[in-house]
Amino acid sequence: MSGANPVGFGENRIDSLPDAISKVLKLFLNSGITEDEEVEEMSNTSVDICPSCGKSTFVRQEGCYNCLDCGHSKCG
Structure with missing residues (x-):
């Protein structure tokens, strides 16, 4: 069907x-x-909500958080 x-x-x-x-x-x-x-x-893998686009694609990579969807980054 x-x-x-x-x-x-x-x-x-x-x-x-x-x-x-x-x-x-x-x-x-x-x-x-x-x-x-x-x-x-x-x-x-640590995944969080991206503060920029709101999707759950904010991952910790090499000491920084990067959004895999929109590219937003936060280090520190």
């Missing part, structure tokens, strides 16, 4: 939200990464 606005072409085509979710789950299950490895990888 397809949604009203499919996106993409060929094998990368997404027909609906359930189709997208199933494709992501297949990729995750076939990647060989365990949940423990994923949680450990995520815990090594």
